[in-house]
Amino acid sequence: MVETRKCSFCYRDIEPGTGKMFVKKDGAVLNFCTNKCYKNMVKLKRIPRTVAWTDKAKSEKATRLKTVEKKE
Numbered sequence: 001m002v003e004t005r006k007c008s009f010c011y012r013d014i015e016p017g018t019g020k021m022f023v024k025k026d027g028a029v030l031n032f033c034t035n036k037c038y039k040n041m042v043k044l045k046r047i048p049r050t051v052a053w054t055d056k057a058k059s060e061k062a063t064r065l066k067t068v069e070k071k072e
Contacts, residue, residue, distance in 0.1 A: 009037035010054045 002016040008030040020038050022030040032038040040046045048056040 005031045007031060007033040007037050009041045009048050011048070011056055 004016065005014045005019070006012070007014055007019070009032060012033050014031055014033045018033070020032045020035065022032065022038065022042060024030065030041065032041070040051060041048070048054045049060050051057055
């Protein structure tokens with residue numbers, strides 16, 4: 001069985017045989033589902049939680065909204 005991987009930037013599933021793998025100088029392996037994710041993380045050095053279309057940003061926004069509702 002082929003194992004599915006998660007994108008290092010947007011945390012979506014990567015189908016086998018697709019995507020891009022980037023190996024850093026320290027040996028860390030980063031997997032990307034699209035060139036868009038690769039450019040945002042490696043070239044533009046963006047943080048996933050600050051980019052609105054990523055799953056990480058959406059989950060953090062949802063938790064912030066929940067804490068605001070609890071305070072009210």
